Structure formats: C-alpha cells, structure tokens
Amino acid sequence: MRVSIIHRRRFKSVRDREFYVEFKRAIGFYPQNINLYKLAFIHKSASIVLPSGQSVNNERLEYLGDAILDAIIADFLFEQYPSEREGFLTKMRAKIVSRTHLNRLSVQMGLQRLIISNSCNSTQRHIFGDALEAFIGAMYLDKGYKKTRKYLIRKIFKKFVNLNVLEHLETDFKSRIIEWGQKHRRSVTFDYREEHEAKETSPIFFALLYIANTLAGEGQGSSKKEAEQNAAMIVLSNEEQLNLLAQNIIEEAHLGPEECVNSSL
Numbered sequence: 001m002r003v004s005i006i007h008r009r010r011f012k013s014v015r016d017r018e019f020y021v022e023f024k025r026a027i028g029f030y031p032q033n034i035n036l037y038k039l040a041f042i043h044k045s046a047s048i049v050l051p052s053g054q055s056v057n058n059e060r061l062e063y064l065g066d067a068i069l070d071a072i073i074a075d076f077l078f079e080q081y082p083s084e085r086e087g088f089l090t091k092m093r094a095k096i097v098s099r100t101h102l103n104r105l106s107v108q109m110g111l112q113r114l115i116i117s118n119s120c121n122s123t124q125r126h127i128f129g130d131a132l133e134a135f136i137g138a139m140y141l142d143k144g145y146k147k148t149r150k151y152l153i154r155k156i157f158k159k160f161v162n163l164n165v166l167e168h169l170e171t172d173f174k175s176r177i178i179e180w181g182q183k184h185r186r187s188v189t190f191d192y193r194e195e196h197e198a199k200e201t202s203p204i205f206f207a208l209l210y211i212a213n214t215l216a217g218e219g220q221g222s223s224k225k226e227a228e229q230n231a232a233m234i235v236l237s238n239e240e241q242l243n244l245l246a247q248n249i250i251e252e253a254h255l256g257p258e259e260c261v262n263s264s265l
Helices: 002-008 014-027 034-039 059-080 086-096 099-109 122-143 145-160 163-167 173-183 224-237 239-253 257-264
Strands: 188-195 204-211 214-221
Touching (some): 014 034, 059 086, 059 122, 059 145, 122 145, 173 224, 224 239
Antiparallel strands (some): 188 204, 204 214
C-alpha cells in the first residue's frame, strides 16, 4: 500500500519524495499539504529569503503550535486528574511543555531527521522542541483542533509521556535555590550576559548565580529562564559547596558583633 501511494504521487523533486517517506516514518501518516509540513521543519537559521525580503521559516507555525499544545495539554490533564487543584495542573503542564521535555519528545518521534537547520551550536538543541511545536501548528491548520488533539494524546502523550515520573520530577531549580537562601539567610541573585556566535541568529544566554555576592555557579541556555534554571541546578548539585556556605552561616550566627567584624577583615 505504501509503495503504491508513493508511486501514484508526483513530486517536484527528490527531496520532496524523501521528505514524504521520512515524514510518514516519523509521524505515522502521509502529508497531504506537503509544503505546509515542510515549512514546519525549516529552522530560522536556514530561512528562505523571498524577493520581497521576507524570511520563510517555522517561527509563525511554532507560535501557533505553542498555543495549541498548551490548550490540548490543559484539556488532557483536566481529564486525567479530576480531583487535583489548579496549582498541580499548572505545574504538570509546565513540566510537559518545558524545553527539555519537548526536545526529548521530538527526538523520540524522530523529528530531528526532518529538520533543516544551519545551526551547529550545541546550545541550539531547543530547535527540536521548536520543530515539534511548529509541526503541531501545521497539523492544526491542516486537520483542525479535534484531529490534532486526538493525534497528540494517542500518538505522543500516551506513548512517550510518563505522568507518574513527571509528578515527581523536579524542574524548578531556581525556586529551590531561592528557598535555600531564605532558609540560610543568604541573598541569591543572578547576573547575565549574552554571546553571539558566527552563523547563529539567536544569542546564547549565560546566568551567573551569586550567593551572598559570591559567584556560586554559571549556567547557559537559549533564554534567560533556561540559563537561570541550569545555573541553579549546577549549584544545587554541588552539595559540598552548599554545606560550606551553610556552615559559614552557622559560625557567623555564633560570633559576637565584634568577632563578626574582625572575621570579615
């Protein structure tokens, strides 16, 4: 059946034919509007510039897919957890749509084989999750909300998303390190810098995490939020450093005012 369908369809190029076959292998169905789905996998680093100067890439579809994905996940979780409160549902949705989780889902589906990108930076791995969102946007335009929802739940959520694991998965490392600082009476602050590399259209963000004005760790990512979370995760993973900081706090608490002044000189 598969061979007959491919042979009956006329392709403008060998690339279209290859995309058609690879799309079926990764997604599970043959694309009707092949150009719409091809657009979903063109990263902005490989944008096609039209004579009018307009760049053609998957950013608009990604924007649309992000909104559709949020709505479908909210609907799905509402049905899965009829007794849970809004706060729990919000946290679960955030875990599912986190960049790390979407990247993993995209790779598990095999979407990386469809992506066209000129990005070679390791921090740009978020393009996998971006492509997944763009694909969802394309499918919504092609098939509508109901069929898109049915596909996501049956072919992605129930196949690749383990809700039991996500329930116990810690992802908000920034909140944890701030809580640690409050508990031990130490300020926790972030500083930022950006770097632009050749052939990259998006900057790389670096977050420097300071505890009591002392640099404790540094993280990087495709956004400030991602860089903050990575920096906090790195600091929290260094238990020895945190124990030393906590011990210093305990020692200072037992010193008198004059001793504290002298010890800081």
